[in-house]
Amino acid sequence: MVGIVSYGSYIPKWRIKVEEIARVWGEDPEDIKNGLFIYSKSVPGPDEDTATISVEALRNALSRKRINDVGAIYVGSESHPYAVKPTATIVAEATGFSPNITAADFEFACKAGTAAMQTVMGMVKAGMIRHGIAIGADTSQGAPGDALEYSASAGGTAFIIGEKDTIAEIKATYSITTDTPDFWRREGQDYPRHGGRFTGEPAYFRHILETSKKIMELMKTKPEDYSYAVFHQPNGKFPSRAAKTLGFKESQIKQGLIVPYIGNTYSGSMITGLSAILDIAKPGDRILAVSFGSGAGSDAFHIEVTDGIENYPRENAPDVWKQINSGKFIDYAIYAKFKGKIKMGE
């Protein structure tokens, strides 16, 4: 059965608080915190980008289990450092998998990472490759003063997927895809735009709820059959409401709900929540993991943790919550400098 052989996440060290962003734009931080259920977000250093985050996430996965027989690397992101020139080649070179490997970049807003997972699963199942690597990572941008600025953050997670010696089996995956323009960024534009409240019901909820229901139908499961559930996290509110609507309890989503402290890491969002769950999961645990990507689509995964996790050295890399809790806070001015928001002279 195809599944996760190893995993690793990376969250940049720097954080900015909602209060600090609200102070600059004359907004009430309590409104934001209550409205979005976000307290702070991660900020990449000026020397970090999707390639460096992907490499660090994958190195964390490899330090838990060094797999050499890897046939594919796919990196999903909406903030690839180059418009043309793959991130995946940099990651392959930096982790020593170059040159005998196939590689490509994926883009599907916040679900590019799970699209990469599905592709790799298919290749493993078809016998094309023994192992494949799927990464979702972003250094996402929110226009200064826009609501997105409170959430658009940075981070990423890498999965090594194979059929032998898995720590968690991916028993099923189900997707839906529609043309729903809830969020976009045109070529050459610095910042994305979004449809405001249109991003909720017709976009996030319709897709997330539909795939979640379908995969449970397929697997003949109910919410109470899962130890954990994790949904895409554009803010804290959406996944909490989706979970409640579906009948999941807070205790099932708490471990994977990381957005209140590090923001929305876009392609890294749901899968970093999944990574946090794997950090504590036990054999037999069932996990429902559902991503959402604007534009729009959703990928759901039914995952079951195997006995393999018992002898798998999770401690060889820092767990997600440890990374979340070791952040250092910066003010808006340093944040603006780090994110390149200050107009420089020649």
Place this chain on the structure above:
Amino acid sequence: MTIPRFWREFEHRYRLIGTKCPSCGRVYFPPRDVCPYCHRESVGKMQKYELKNTGKIYSFTVVYQDIPDFKELKPYIMAIVEMDDGPKITGQIVDASPEEIKIGMPVKAVFRRIREESPSGIIEYGYKFVPI
């Protein structure tokens, strides 16, 4: 740097691949084609050697100079790190404030952007260090 000048060093800059002298066992980073101690004994025999990514700070400074490539990092911490495998490496310490840095402090190598040719040019990646 021109593209080939940077590109030909990828494995060293990305993965800390140095060389090891088969004669005396010394490990070198950056890589050397000749061991300064074994000379002819080592010529043509130097082996690739991937360093472990951990080490300790041997010395450091906080740079306040105006260098266009590192403007947004100023002030930045520059250090010589003594790697657990032997060689010393010059690199920046990041994700840390100057006041926490001490000689002897354990650090590990991470993958970061070092500089870019220009906003439209290639991005040059390499190693920096973070406190463990």
Place this chain on the structure above:
Amino acid sequence: MRDVVIIGAGQTKFGEHWEKSLRELAVEAGLRAIEDAGIYSKDIDAIYGGNMSAGSSTFQDNIGTLIADFTGLAINNIPAIRVENGSASGAAALHEGFIAVASGIYDTVLVGGVEKLTDVPMENITDVISGEIDREWEAFNGSTLAASAAMIARRYMYEYNAKREHIAHIPVISHRHGSLNPYAHYKNTIKIEDVLNSTIVADPLTMLDCAPISDGASAVILTTMENAKKLKNDGIVRIKASTLASDFISLHSRDNITSFRSTIEASRKAYKMAKLEPKDISFVELHDAYSIFGMIALEDLGFFRKGEAGKYLEEGYGNLDSKLPINPSGGLKAKGHPLGATGVGQVVESVFQLRKQADKRQVSDPRYALTHSMSGAGGSSIIHILEVV
């Protein structure tokens, strides 16, 4: 090997020469040396010119030919060669000139050094100077020469439990002497507190620990003792030793960064060649591009034991009237540091001192002068020991 002597010395003022080009500076120093020697252009058999950065800073290479041309010597078609050895380029040119005369290949040579740094855009200057450390494995990662000096200083303080104040004595001494030198870039005196409180460049070093960016040129005329005696009765300065030693270019490749092996080796050979010991030296011109370099050099040259230079400096060593006058010229810190001109400039000062022509900064009755020039952070060191005949 023939005895090699200096019969002429000349230099420009070191500093910011906005109105003068590289070639004008070189010509000015060269002509002064020729005039001082009392010879004519036709007497010169070859030119050795030290310069570090003309190619990278002003896109002018082939400096040897250029200087021969504009000193009016190209018409004689004599050999003219640029010597590059980082900021020790001038001293390296002198070493080459010495070898040429000592070997009998040439009888009379002009050795010059020149650097024009104010034509470099300010934002590029650090990068140009970083050309003398390892570009790929030090400078690429963000290190600079000042950062190298600072890392040496921190390690020195760590290993020897040295006080920060100790290191600051070097620029204080250099400024005190520079204030008396009409050729000096800076003529102000400074105190220890000024050094400690100055703008930080690379912690723990401040702006006053670092030599300035200067323009300038310097030149000497070398010939054989036999020739010199036909021209002059006094003021002939013999080169008792001319030695050069190298080390690993980057700090990270060295076992120890609180001592410069190139300085230890070059001085060991120089003392042997001159049949002298450190205690015989009347005064020393040190390469204090950064205060810590000068401090460490004092130990590596054998004047003080490792880790003890600070203690002696605190006691007053270094002043003109002390047992060991340091940098009577003002050193690189106050006289200025026009890279390629610096090493020859140290020798020009030593010639003036040995001839007792140094006016207010005159060291009393000097017999032997030692000059110490260095490239990068000790990548190479060049020692000259001079004696007045």
